[in-house]
Amino acid sequence: MKLGAFCAVTLALGCAAIALPSGAAQPLVLTPPVQANYMLNCMGCHLADGSGAAGKVPSVRDSLVILSRSSAGRRYLVQVPGASQSPLSDLELAQLLSWMVRNLSAQTVPADFTDFTAAEVAGYRRFPLIDVRDTRARLLQAAAGSFLP
Amino acid sequence: MNRTRRAGARVALALMASIWGARGWAQLPTDPPAVEQLPSKPTPHWVWVNDTSFFAYPDGRAFLVDGDSGKMLGMLSTGFSFTGILVPKAGGVIYSPEIYFSRGTRGTRTDVVTIYDAARLEPLGEIEIPPKRASILPMAGAQALTDDERFLLIYNFTPAQSVTVVDTRSRKFVGEIETAGCALVYPTGPRSFFSICGDGALLVTTLTDAGTLASHVRTAAVIDVLKDPVTEKGVRRGDTWLFASFEGVLHPLRATASGVEAGPTWPLFTQQELAQHWRTGGLNHLAMHGGSGRLYSIVHQGGPETREELGEEVWVYDVASRKRAQTITMRNKVGSIQVSQDSHPLLFACAMENNRLDIYDATSGKYLRTVEPLGQTPALLVTP
């Protein structure tokens, strides 16, 4: 089944990349920094595929694309405490959010999606969000509404 | 001890002695079944030893000890991942946030606040709350009463962060207040408390008179999370909370009409002491004697990664002059301390690694007595 196979791939590939058999010269494959940043700052709760834990940690697999379409949504993605309070620089956070949109979304990323920039992140990040749950619900609701004919 | 019962027994014995007279005793009298009861008011030298029973997590306990006699007076059974009881100054009851599973370690989880009769140590009732209470070690920041003791605040972590509010007057769950990105509860007034946020800012929550959310205000960052964060184990004196950082810098956070203000920090260790790798150690490692302004701090020598290790000394500071006033050498390594708030205070000390409670004179530092065995992993000491 899909998840089991995914498990096999990751475990096997992880071992192949890191567990060097004696005597074999294998190239080192570093985790790319932006992905390492996802692991260290986000993956613990949002999980490797962004699916989170129902009722406890929101999934980002659908919301990333939806929220990144509007400036209010993009502002939310920067201001949500997990992002804004992370030890990442504005540039690192911009790169991470862009990576998340492109790699953790269950939906197709729109062709006109523009990556986050450090300046954009800096602008939003100054104002941390307190009312997270309601803001997220409102934004997703508004986005859903905008799809109605 | 129930003096009434004892007095009654003595009268009975005296009567029987007078009846037997010159012939003396033929046999001892029978003992009627009896259950002890605590006096209605605690003495200042009582201490509650909150034991999270880490090796038997479903079975948390709070032990009541008389610091003067060294006697165990009673106990509460307090459920899963126990983080501490609350003993209101008004007396009469004790509040205990508790967690239970329908099958012990699995099944349906139910979180309650149990209300105990403070003299009989029996449950009077319970208030069901969302099954979200943070599963962490016992500490004061996990659960608190607002300053008028009307509202009970409980830190939730699912890992979503929020605070449960319970009205102790109506004995009802009021609501859950979202505190995204911020942790724990530190009361600052009858309707206010702050939480510490991941970027080093404070989130000040103000409640309405009914205990619902009135306002949320974030301060600027007052803690340097990346370089030298404070531990969660702050202590309070009046309107000021005192937090110690990993490197022993004392951060006073003072409640004001508009929120919380960070006061000037000061070091617990001189440059020389830092060079000798002195640092704070243990779990609930600070204690504050409000009346004298003396701050007690468990210390040991070690590298940065040893900050939760036990210490063999307690250093006492005068917070007014910000100077170390005294060194108290511990008989055993300790991780949690507390002082009574009277004018001849006792210093209580324990460690999760050991099952004993050590008692010292908090003024002279003189070792007085040890109560052992006591508990399994005693972690948080609370004086009523």
Next chain:
Amino acid sequence: MPSSIDALVERLARNMAQRVSRRSFIGGVGALLFGSAGVPLLPVARGESPTAARPDAAADPGDPQTCEYWRHCAIDGFLCGCCGGSGHSCPPGTEHSAVTWVGTCHNPGDGRDYIVSYNDCCGKSACGRCLCSRHEDDKPLYVPFRSNDYNWCPGSKVGIAYHCTVARIVGVAK
């Protein structure tokens, strides 16, 4: 991408039971290096035991059943290797809690900094053996994603009964 990894990816992709969209691979090899943090590490597909042959001792020095083992640099709890699991697998009948915190530990054997996921195994009372509490570069409770002082079992389905902790490599930082 190094060609050997390319070839390996291609071979494994052909073996996958169900087609995974090309998008899953766009994240690059890095995405697959995450480790299956969202999936319980139960008997590994293809019949491998979780305790199958480890890399040679020089590259991975030390005893995983000791507190001093390099991957335990910020572990706080009972070592699952002493409890019927291993350094990276849960004991039988416990749930591998996917939600957790992730840190970094330096491997003195190969000089690399590895990204380590400290997952709790949940659903039973304390294992009670090999209690290990280390704090290399972790933070207090108010920085949850960097804190080992939380019982991370609340994120599991079975609940907060904490049994032991594993330390799983999920990436290589440098």
